[in-house]
Amino acid sequence: MRVVLITGASAGIGAASARELAGRGLEVYGTTRRLGALPADAPPIHWIAMDVRDEASVQSGVQQVVREAGGLDGLVCNAGFGIFGSVEETSIADAQAQLDTNFFGTLRTLRAALPHLRKSRGRIVLVGSLAGRAPIPFQAHYSASKAAIDTLALALHNELHACGVHVALVEPGDIHTGFNEHVDFSKADGSVYGERIARVREAIEVSLVNAPPAEWVARAIRRALTASRPRVRYAVGREAPWVALGRRLLTDGLSLRLLRQHFRV
Helix, strand or coil: CCEEEECCCCCHHHHHHHHHHHHCCCEEEEEECCHHHCCCCCCCCEEEECCCCCHHHHHHHHHHHHHHHCCCCEEEECCCCCCCCCCCCCCHHHHHHHHHHHHHHHHHHHHHHHHHHHHHCCEEEEECCHHHCCCCCCCHHHHHHHHHHHHHHHHHHHHHHCCCCEEEEEEECCCECCHHHHCCHHHHCCCCCHHHHHHHHHHHHHHHHCCCEHHHHHHHHHHHHHCCCCCCEEEECCCHHHHHHHHHHCCHHHHHHHHHHHHCC
16 A cells, blocks of 8 residues: 545545555545645645546546546545435425535546556455434435445445455544534524424534544544455444444334434434
8 A cells, every 4th residue: 555545635544644654655646626726734635636526627637637546446426515404495496505515526536546456455344324324314415425435345346356456435423623613503594394404503513512533533534545454334432332333232212212312303
């Protein structure tokens, strides 16, 4: 493992992963939509401009990495965002934008990178979420996008197994980053779901106060890329064991009841 590309590397889990991997001696390339808007504390890595929503931008970005580094050994598909609101009240345009970044953005990046990763017999990490297995009320679209990443990762794992390319899914739970600062909660103001939607928002915000840092996820991503026998799935967060156990042992009805109790809906 020598050259790794991370999408959405300017903040949060992407930035922590870039620091973790660069600190281990890997040559890290990170994507951001605007090179001129990098934060002052952005990781000291190779930066390229890439918008995962744009096919030409993705193709150009991957080609730039391969041209400058001479190849590509690892890919971390991390770019994404979340929207908040009921299924009934969220516009189709907002729902499409959610899936376009979180799912189709991952798909565009994979399609551009796979010829090079097959050549190097490299590794792929897709960043999903425990919300893909334990869907969050009033974040159905975000949860659905991460459930799609879950399925994509497992199917791709089998497609690439004979090629020597390992695919792993990393599933963060509650992680203390600036992710929720970019969620537009205001679109749910005045919702017909009243106090229930407000309680879910409060539960989300409260849970992040004592949530573990992004470095927890970064270490899981590093293990998925460098371990001699990497796992297929890495669930990260204090609630991760309970979500995994619950999905295996509980009925859907009981799992949903526990989610309603947690979010007070």
